Amino acid sequence: MGYKIVVVGATGNVGREMLNILEERQFPVDEIAVLASRRSLGTEVSFGERTLKTQDLDAFDFTGWDMALFAVGSEATQKYAPLAAKAGCVVIDNSSLYRYDRDIPLIVPEVNPQAIHDYAKKNIIANPNCSTAQMVVALKPLHERARIKRVVVSTYQSVSGAGKDGMDELWDQTKSIFNPVDDKPAKKFTKQIAFNVIPHIDVFLDDGSTKEEWKMVAETKKIIDPSIKVTATCVRVPVFVGHAEAINIEFEDFLDEDEARDILREAPGIMVIDKREDGGYVTPVECVGDYATFISRIRQDSTIDNGLNLWCVSDNLRKGAALNAVQIAELLGREVLKKG
Known part of the structure; x- marks a missing residue:
């Protein structure tokens, strides 16, 4: 016996990836519905060998459905998620x-699976920000060994x-570089993204940080430990898929780089590729389509007493979004609903 699953926002990048991952991981689906806004009504999406037509989110009745994976913006979520939750x-x-x-758990299954039992307060579970998700997968096993005091992270998103x-926009601007007549000014981003990097993701806050940077701070504290200090600089780079992060960690106790490497190799969801030679590390291009969070460049930081540096790469459409959501669904089914 399986589950009745709804994917909301099925025509978007993340929604389509959710469908792919549900099929790839052989999630026990008895019935599935794919929903979209009325402007996308009837759009066809793939689910394994099946082709599904999107239904109208505005008219859908969530009664009798087990789980709804939402991949729409906050405005639509605010309207429809409570309706789904209220319907059970x-x-x-x-x-x-x-x-x-x-009252709503924020979950990365490799990091804080015990939080799944808090879902019943509002019948809603939150998926973290893409940049946070991959980082906390790397931080948690190290925190359990030596307790993290402070994290300094720079992202390449x-x-x-x-x-x-x-x-x-990246595709169009890249082409226009070689065809100056066809100029493509910035619309989605604040400056040209092709052949450039932009130290600005989401809106600016009063303290000079951006909302994306604030998210990494707040979410790391909620998921792992509120005592961890985090400072982040989030940068948009001209890469299509795959986020990378340079992470500097200060621990309460000394942690040798070789022990850290061994800990990470044994940790769930992590693949360590760390050779001190040309190409002995993972880049965003190589992580696309993979489930793992890849860790490379593990080394001591000699400027502080108990410091490590590492490089962290993951497919942001997978671990940073769709995969984590499906893993939450798997955890919910396994630990709470227990159908499939």
């Missing part, structure tokens, strides 16, 4: 709307984190 369908939400609600419009 557990919402797994990919937007930022519910991440900071004390692909344009797919900004959706299809971001990917289209």
Whole structure:
């Protein structure tokens, strides 16, 4: 016996990836519905060998459905997620709307699976920000060994984190570089993204940080430990898919780089590729389509007493969004609903 699953926002990048991953991981689906806004009504999407037509989100009745994976913006989520939750369908939400609600668990299954039991307070579970998800997978096993005091992270985030419009803008601007007559000014991003990097993701806050940077701070504290200090600089780079992060960690106790490497090799969801030679590390291009969070460049930081540096790469459409949501659904089914 399997589950009745709804994918909300099935025509977007993340929604389509959710469908792919549900099929790839052989999630026990008895029945599936794919929903979209009325402007995308009837659009066909693939689910394994099946072709599904999207239904109208506005008219859909969530009664009798087990789980709804939401891959729409905060505005639509705010309207429809409570309706689904009230109808008895557990919402797994990919937007930022519910991440900071004390009554809603924010979950990365490799990191804080025990939080799944808190879902019943509002029948909603939040999926973290893409840049946070891959980082906490790397931090948690190290924190358990030596306790992390402070994290300094610089991100190199692909344009797919900004959706299809971001990917289209990089593609169009890259082509226009070689055809000056066909100028493509910045629309989705604040400056040209082709052959450039932009130290600005989401809106600016009063303290000079951006909302994306604030998310990494707040979500790391909620998922792992509120005592961890985090400072982030988030940068958009001209890469289509795959986020990378340079992470500097200060621990309470000394942690040797070789022990850290061994700990990470044994940790769930992580693949360590760390050879001190040309190409002995993973880049965003190589992580696309993979489930793992890849760790490379593990080394001591000699400027502080108990410091390590590492390089962290992951497919942001997978671990940063769709995969994590499906893993939450698997965890919910395994630990709570227990059908499949």
